[in-house]
Amino acid sequence: MTMAIMTETETTENRTSATAQVDLPDEKRDPPATIATELGATVGNVRCENPFVVAENIDVYYGDNHAIKNVTLEIGKSEVIALIGPSGCGKSTFLRCLNRMNDSIESARVTGKITLDGQDIYGKGLDPVALRARVGMVFQKPNPFPKSIYDNVAYGPRIHGLATDRAELDDIVHRSLERAGLLKEVKDRMDEPGTGLSGGQQQRLCIARTIAVDPEVILMDEPCSALDPIATARIEDLIDELSEDYAIVIVTHSMQQAARVSRRVAYFHLGLLVEVDETDKIFTNPQHRLTEDYITGRIG
Amino acid sequence: MNGLATTREKVEAGLRRRRRTERVFRLTGILATTVGVLFLGVFFADLIGKGSSAFFQTFIQLDVEFSEDILGPGSTVDLEYADFDGLARSALRRAFPEVTSRGERRELNRLVSVGAGYQLRDMLVADPALLGARRSVWVPASSTVDMFMKGNIDPALDEALRPLSDPQIGWIKGLQDRGRIAKHFNRALFTNGDSREPELAGIRGALMGSFYMLVVTVLLAFPIGVAAAIYLEEFAPRSRWSDLIEVNINNLAAVPSIVFGLLGLAVFINWAALPRSAPLVGGLVLSLLTLPVIIIASRAAIKAVPPSIREAALGIGASQMQVVFHHVMPLAMPGMLTGTIIGMSRALGESAPLLMIGMVAFIVDVPGGFSDPATALPVQIYLWADSPERAFAERTSAAIMVLLGFLLLMNLTAVIVRKRMERKW
Ligand SMILES: Nc1ncnc2c1ncn2[C@@H]1O[C@H](COP(=O)(O)OP(=O)(O)OP(=O)(O)O)[C@@H](O)[C@H]1O
């Protein structure tokens, strides 16, 4: 057993170093003749029909660490796109570029251009606060505020002044909880602390909190990694539902989840965007050796 | 198989050693705690043994005749110059008619405190109808009588070596036989300012001085300290400057307090020309002293707020300011308050810097404001500890007990604040 794993790692390494030079045909595994092995340009299709978020030539550095290398990607209106790739490849980093959450990391430096509905989000006139009202984020670990369930959901609308009176706010809170599929469970305990809910409920509370400000894009960084399969299924249903109105970018380590919820998949590797394509295509007919290795479980 | 057995053996061999180390460590811990508690116990026992007697004070009952002798010209009582002491003296003489010689009378008069005259004056002021009447009044005995009553003067000692003469002891015995001398609760200790006479000296002035100073300190140090901590933690860009400031603040917390006193003397009194000995200046100096403590504690409290909460708030579009005031502050508040209270209790116990700004003066009046001359509780302790009279020794211990009581109260408040405001997240 140990032996088998050893050889596997070895071959992977060999292949990576080989691909770095030239397109070497691998005689052993007779791949389709078209498969790419080169690292550099993204294969597949980074463009989409109805682009809403457009990232052009993004590079991110954490000090000297070049975490994202020249990534270009379009994200369409009301589509779900999944970012996949081995740990440390830069999925979260890329995601956090889209709502400028990297601003709060002092060592982080972002270059390139990202537009949201045609507007440059790193442009001079744009306030990250306003941006984050349009691009919501759900984090890996549920992080409700240590406040009541009601206040958790009402917080966003309150600070952005979305409701003029209490009734309107009540309405937003109820609608958001309803859409997040949590209302039934919490409608009698709105004043209890959000931190007292179960992990899955907390994550749905965080989703409700995010959709309460009615964003245009929702970023989700491994939203189900701390959840059991039932809670995961609920959240996946929710993503399906939300995808009618929102563009959703979801980072996930689960191929099945990517296959279930997303329309397109982007595969990252060591800071590079290796391949982007329709979900079906990625999982049945990947165009890049690394993508294939990853989805078949040979990397990661 | 073989490997497994040896692993277990190795673990078990090691386990014995680990258990032994643990036992030794525990014993050391118990020993250290015991020694600490023992020291504390000895300290408190000594303090209470010496100081508790100061809470009671000897009084002598006199039948005072508010005779009209004290009336000045125009049949009015001149409160400044009327001879109220004379009223007490004549009452005492009436109690001991057998004492006739001048020398003996003078000795007899020394049994009663000079406070008796003040007390009679105050009675007359409160009720002018007393003039011409006769009342039975408990007046304070002098401190030597008090010391004798508390067993601190040995009557068996040679007369020349003790502050009370044989006839004086005889009169005290006489008063005792008639039930006219007794120990009552020492209200003067809490209502009077400092005095040269131990039986009249109280801590009211020092307490009020400390109170005014702490008010100034808390009003200045808490907002400034918290604001500085928030700025440094949340807004200041990390640079060589902020590192420098950080190092300096940490150093400042360790600067000997007397240096702050010198600074206060130079800046607040010599340069800004604020009044000497005033609680205002004391409070300013103590603010400087407690600021680093508050800043450090507040920064630690802010740092302890989980980053996930900050990210959540930022991610939903809160501005940096809203993140701080809606999320970070409520969570950091218990820690900030605890730091402040601990800083305040340090300020309450400080005496060295106050010496430098003239708060060590002998001040009889209870301060009525922030710029009145005042002293502070620890400085009062220092002053009394320096006094030669035996009666001041017990007052020193009593003042220490009061100070410790306040410190205990403040630290208890810190614990309660922490317990009540602490929330889970
Ligand atoms: N705050 C940070 N400061 C410095 N380096 C960082 C920081 N965050 C991430 N990095 C680095 O950037 C690279 C990409 O990290 P990122 O978190 O984006 O990976 P990821 O794909 O999300 O991984 P995972 O699947 O484990 O979450 C890593 O090499 C990581 O060490």
Ligand SMILES: [Mg+2]
């Ligand atoms: Mg990540």
